[in-house]
Amino acid sequence: RKEVEQDPGPFNVPEGATVAFNCTYSNSASQSFFWYRQDCRKEPKLLMSVYSSGNEDGRFTAQLNRASQYISLLIRDSKLSDSATYLCVVNRAAGNKLTFGGGTRVLVKP
Amino acid sequence: DTGVSQDPRHKITKRGQNVTFRCDPISEHNRLYWYRQTLGQGPEFLTYFQNEAQLEKSRLLSDRFSAERPKGSFSTLEIQRTEQGDSAMYLCASSGGGRDAYEQYFGPGTRLTVT
Numbered sequence: 395r396k397e398v399e400q401d402p403g404p405f406n407v408p409e410g411a412t413v414a415f416n417c418t419y420s421n422s423a424s425q426s427f428f429w430y431r432q433d434c435r436k437e438p439k440l441l442m443s444v445y446s447s448g449n450e451d452g453r454f455t456a457q458l459n460r461a462s463q464y465i466s467l468l469i470r471d472s473k474l475s476d477s478a479t480y481l482c483v484v485n486r487a488a489g490n491k492l493t494f495g496g497g498t499r500v501l502v503k504p
Numbered sequence: 505d506t507g508v509s510q511d512p513r514h515k516i517t518k519r520g521q522n523v524t525f526r527c528d529p530i531s532e533h534n535r536l537y538w539y540r541q542t543l544g545q546g547p548e549f550l551t552y553f554q555n556e557a558q559l560e561k562s563r564l565l566s567d568r569f570s571a572e573r574p575k576g577s578f579s580t581l582e583i584q585r586t587e588q589g590d591s592a593m594y595l596c597a598s599s600g601g602g603r604d605a606y607e608q609y610f611g612p613g614t615r616l617t618v619t
Binding site: 398402426428435436437438439440443481483485490491492493494495496497 | 537539544545546547548549552560562595597606607608609610611612613615
């Protein structure tokens, strides 16, 4: 079993709609959680950190459920430019390695 | 540009040849990481430096791979006797200290093709 698992998608989303997806992690010692965005053939870019209380950044909302060991990302009012692969990432400690899920592909269509 | 830079961006080599990649982290970052990503997968951790000290190495890093960060600034990743299975994107990331240590910033990667 992979340490971080994601639905690979693709999630086909009409422009303006809301899309949400989760990832699960198996290591209960994980301390930090992130969503990275990766465009085709580009490097991953940090989208947002995920805090226990949940956090929002514009149209993006992230939630963490430590009891069930899952993280979610919700995108409201989807834009064509939101089309990308979203990588769920966990970290056991500051300065330590990141463990990535395989990514969830999102395609926003007009 | 003050982000992480990597060189070269693309490398095509024949099986059995040696290759070396370079990474220049964000200047004030003391932590540097190497990852490998194959098509359709998330990046996988290879190794990590704090300043010049190599603190962790993945089992993915066979004895054909070696990484250095001699002065605690730029880093090199060398692959000896390349194999077709080494074809991948090699990503470098860096992070700072304290609370900033949690967030890693990636360079554009070096795409290696072994023929």
